[in-house]
């Protein structure tokens with residue numbers, strides 16, 4: 528088999544592997560084409576450099592947030608939320624995702640009621656499930672830049688329209704100036720309300736922020752978490768803790784000091800080598816123009832490790848334990864059948 532054929536086989540295998548995707552933002556998943564079409568629909572003026580072939584060059588997290596805010600400005604009715612949800616899940620399913628838990632930022636859409644946004648989102652989730660068999664939860668996420676008091680109002684809003692599709696909350700936007708400890712009251716109240724907890728941390732914030740998210744906020748998942756590699760003690764403490772890290776290789780190129788996900792010194796490799804529970808995601812695939820298959824491949828891992836990463840990713844989800852166990856067993860079988868199908872990988876055991 529030629530190297531090109533082997534590469535194609537590897538791509539097809541990784542694409543087909545059953546996976547969970549748990550770090551994905553509704554607004555950041557919007558394609559540039561949809562951004563332009565929605566702007567046209569609502570008569571919203573976009574900057575002149577926005578066209579279907581545009582590739583954004585994000586210098587840092589703040590630059591990214593500024594550009595991402597364009598998507599907020601064009602999501603102005605219930606159907607926009609249905610459409611963007613459906614398109615995001617369709618894209619994720621086309622790269623092997625079977626279960627998705629995605630963020631959306633209610634405070635970024637001040638002209639919309641929470642109920643309208645949620646109704647549109649749920650329609651998109653139902654349409655995608657019927658068409659592609661993909662299941663999903665939605666994670667309303669607090670914009671930490673609005674502060675702690677606004678966080679409590681955010682929680683009231685989430686509680687005012689409690690739907691089964693919402694099982695937890697998140698914390699996002701510029702991390703470094705807003706330490707997690709400030710949101711303690713929000714997270715404690717959310718836990719009392721029976722919500723699961725995750726937060727963006729350790730992306731441009733230090734390892735102490737990761738520790739606070741677990742120890743102070745009570746998170747069982749950390750979105751990104753890369754700077755945990757700066758603290759040996761924390762690395763070994765979280766090895767058997769059940770804490771999961773939702774990592775996003777392409778994002779690290781744009782917003783962190785780790786620019787090459789295939790480099791063995793990259794934080795994601797250090798986390799994997801330390802034995803942390805890591806799973807792989809796209810984060811903002813519309814703006815970064817990435818996909819789940821490419822994210823797995825970007826790490827340059829041996830095939831058997833990619834297979835294990837994919838099959839284990841469901842363990843990090845907020846599905847109930849019985850469902851997760853059943854899916855994990857089914858995915859292992861399916862992954863083994865895929866491995867057997869592709870000639871290059873016949874010796875791999877999952």
Ligand SMILES: [Zn+2]
Nearest residue numbers: 550727750810
């Ligand atoms: Zn994110």
